[in-house]
Amino acid sequence: MAQPEIVTLGCRLNTVxxxxxxxxAMEAGHSDLVIVNTCAVTAEAVRQARQTIRRLxxxxxxxxxxxxxxxAQTEPETxxxxxxxxxxxxxDVKLKPETWKESVRAAGDFGLxxxxxxxxxDIMSVRETASHLIDGLExxxxxxxxxxxxCDHRCTFCxxxxxxxxxxxxxxxxxxxxxxxxxxxxxxxxxxxxxDLTSYGPDLPGQPKLGTLVASILRNVPKLARxxxxxxxxxxxxxxxxxxxxxxxxxxxxxxxxxxxxxDLTLKRMKRRHxxxxxxxxxxxxxxxxPDYAFGADLIAGFPTETEEMFGNTLRLVEECGLAxxxxxxxxxxxxxxxxxxxxxxxxxIKERAARLRKAGELALLRHLARHAGRTARILVERENVARLxxxxxxxxxxxxxxxxxxxxxxxxxAGSMLTGEIFA
Numbered sequence: 001m002a003q004p005e006i007v008t009l010g011c012r013l014n015t016v017x018x019x020x021x022x023x024x025a026m027e028a029g030h031s032d033l034v035i036v037n038t039c040a041v042t043a044e045a046v047r048q049a050r051q052t053i054r055r056l057x058x059x060x061x062x063x064x065x066x067x068x069x070x071x072a073q074t075e076p077e078t079x080x081x082x083x084x085x086x087x088x089x090x091x092d093v094k095l096k097p098e099t100w101k102e103s104v105r106a107a108g109d110f111g112l113x114x115x116x117x118x119x120x121x122d123i124m125s126v127r128e129t130a131s132h133l134i135d136g137l138e139x140x141x142x143x144x145x146x147x148x149x150x151c152d153h154r155c156t157f158c159x160x161x162x163x164x165x166x167x168x169x170x171x172x173x174x175x176x177x178x179x180x181x182x183x184x185x186x187x188x189x190x191x192x193x194x195x196d197l198t199s200y201g202p203d204l205p206g207q208p209k210l211g212t213l214v215a216s217i218l219r220n221v222p223k224l225a226r227x228x229x230x231x232x233x234x235x236x237x238x239x240x241x242x243x244x245x246x247x248x249x250x251x252x253x254x255x256x257x258x259x260x261x262x263x264d265l266t267l268k269r270m271k272r273r274h275x276x277x278x279x280x281x282x283x284x285x286x287x288x289x290x291p292d293y294a295f296g297a298d299l300i301a302g303f304p305t306e307t308e309e310m311f312g313n314t315l316r317l318v319e320e321c322g323l324a325x326x327x328x329x330x331x332x333x334x335x336x337x338x339x340x341x342x343x344x345x346x347x348x349x350i351k352e353r354a355a356r357l358r359k360a361g362e363l364a365l366l367r368h369l370a371r372h373a374g375r376t377a378r379i380l381v382e383r384e385n386v387a388r389l390x391x392x393x394x395x396x397x398x399x400x401x402x403x404x405x406x407x408x409x410x411x412x413x414x415a416g417s418m419l420t421g422e423i424f425a
Contacts, residue, residue, distance in 0.1 A: 002031040005063070007056065009049055010039025012230055013193045014069060016144040020095050028100040034060050037094075038069035040163050043332040046071045046078065057084035066104060068094040070163030074118045090120035091163060105367065114343040122367045123165035140392075141382050141404040142228070143187040147175050148194030154339040154390035155260075156271045157303065157331065160195060167199045172213050176220050188406055189226040189380055190217075190254075197229065198236035210397025211240025218250055224407065226390075232297070235274035246289035254392040255286070255295040256325070263310040266303055269342070276313065283308040294391035296325030296370060301357050302350030303331050304342035311353050318360045323389040325392070326361030330354040341374070354392070365417060369393065371418055372411045379409045387421075 003308060004025045008018040011049075018037045025033055034056050036048040049071050062085040067079045073091040080088055086105060093099045103119055152425040179190050187375060188266070192214075193410065196201065201208040215228060227250055234257055244251050257279065261267050264275050287293045318326065330350045333340035372393065381385035384400035396418050401407055408420040 002040050004030055004035055005035040005056075006035050006037065007052060008037045009052065010037070010041065010045065010069065011193075012144055013146060013149075013195060014039065016146045016193060017095060021100075024097045024100040025104070027097065028104065030100060030104060031363070032063050033066055033104075034063045035066045035068065036070035040070035040074045040159050040334075043089070043334060045077065050078070053079070053084050054084060059308075064105070070160060073120060073123055073163040074159055074192055076118050080118050080198075081097075083102055086117070088118045088120060090123065090250035091120050092123050093119060095404060112401075116420065137138050141187070141380055142191055142226075143182045144193050144230075145175060145178055145182070145190050146170065146194060148197055148200045151196040151274070152199060153196065153360075154271060155277045156269065156342075156400065157260075157300065157334065159334040162336070164195050167196055168204075169204050170199050171204055172208060172216050175213060176217055179221050179224060183221060183223050183340060186362055186389070186404065188404060189228060190224060191228045191230055193230045196233065197231065198219065198233045198238075198241075198280075198399065209240060210237040211238045211242070211244055214244050214248075215240060216242070218248060218389065222251065226250060228252045228254060231258050233258050233273065235278050239283070240352075241334055242285075245286055252390045252392075253290050253293040254296075255293065256327075256388070257282075257298075257321075259297040259317070259321075260300050261303060261380065262299075262320075262352075263306075263313035266306055266310050266314070269305060270303065270339070276317065279317065280320050283323075286324065292391060295321060296326045296327070297321070297323050298327045298329065300329045300331050301354035302345040303340050304333075304344050306331075306345055315357060315360055318364050323361070323364055324359070325365065328354055328357045328361060362417075366414070369414045369417075373413070376424070377409055377411060377412050377421075380394055381405050381407060389419075393419060395421045398422045 004022060006018045006022050008014050014037050014241050021035055036414060037319045039045040053065060065084055066087050066089060067085050070090040070091065071077055072088050076088045079085050089099060121296045132419060147170045151161045153162060198210050200210040200213055232255060238245060259279050260270055260272060262276050267275060279312055283295055377389045379389055381387045381401045383403055385397045387395050389395060395409060396415055401423055408424045410424065411419050411421045413420045
């Protein structure tokens with residue numbers, strides 16, 4: 001049976017939601033669709049979405065293109081002005097089966113009015129988290145489980161709250177039940193995802209924290225071999241979560257941190273909730289308990305008013321936190337955010353600083369890879385010759401192994417941004 005094509009741009013949460021949309025579209029009989037799940041994190045992300053849509057229209061002239069995701073939510077007019085787009089679906093309705101059954105146009109259904117073509121509502125009025133439960137991600141060895149959506153914070157550079165709405169959480173019982181289904185389906189590793197994961201719980205009865213959820217999952221799903229967390233805000237890690245991160249071996253030693261900068265004044269102007277010392281202390285505390293921890297981070301180069309000295313503080317943070325995996329974003333102003341009205345750094349300077357930060361990231365990754373030389377490590381095989389260590393480091397295998405299996409490998413060397421290794425017999 002023909003399936004709708006899903007093109008996912010942006011974060012891991014979009015990956016989860018794309019699978020739910022694929023299922024809903026198929027059940028509604030929409031095998032002829034191309035669904036573009038967009039990202040709005042930067043102006044460049046929106047530009048790439050438009051470029052992707054035009055390419056898909058050239059490659060699939062007979063298929064209808066549906067645009068959804070954060071960019072569709074925050075600026076639907078951008079996509080409504082594209083002749084290639086059949087419909088625009090907002091974030092609050094994209095996961096509802098009835099949207100695909102009742103609102104998405106059927107093949108041959110022409111002449112839609114603008115209210116039918118653009119289905120985008122006020123995301124700030126949404127209070128519930130969509131109760132979509134997926135049974136796994138096709139072709140993947142780990143499954144992503146959305147436990148939280150939206151964000152109550154208002155960082156001055158960020159448009160995402162206006163694409164995702166306010167923070168809301170999935171009840172713990174639903175999360176545990178979904179993970180049980182995925183483990184029974186054969187997934188050895190689960191990743192908890194959310195827009196602002198550490199804000200989990202205050203909208204639920206009893207106001208549980210993320211640590212309470214993690215402890216409940218590990219206690220109630222004993223067959224779960226591996227649990228991983230996606231991006232965290234280090235200052236909001238609660239005491240129970242810290243205890244789990246330090247001592248629970250099924251909780252994997254890899255953390256991606258939403259740091260954004262390493263200079264206190266920049267962080268203040270970003271309206272972040274942590275300081276430079278908080279980030280360094282967080283990494284040191286976890287690494288003291290578990291020396292095998294690997295940290296990744298989001299960092300922005302060229303934030304408004306950033307001086308060379310302020311940028312230097314961010315550059316030094318890479319080494320002081322012992323970061324291994326960097327996501328570097330050259331700052332670009334997003335219309336409607338306070339940072340867009342601040343004094344801007346010149347474009348060439350932003351580009352040059354981003355390049356220096358990426359170079360620091362490359363060197364940090366090499367240092368991280370070198371630490372694994374000659375070691376043995378537990379791995380999860382993703383593809384026949386590619387696996388990942390517990391700390392998410394990729395490794396190319398000398399001989400093929402079955403995807404989805406947990407094995408032990410000897411690290412034999414480094415090839416580019418990956419390790420190389422051999423599986424023990």
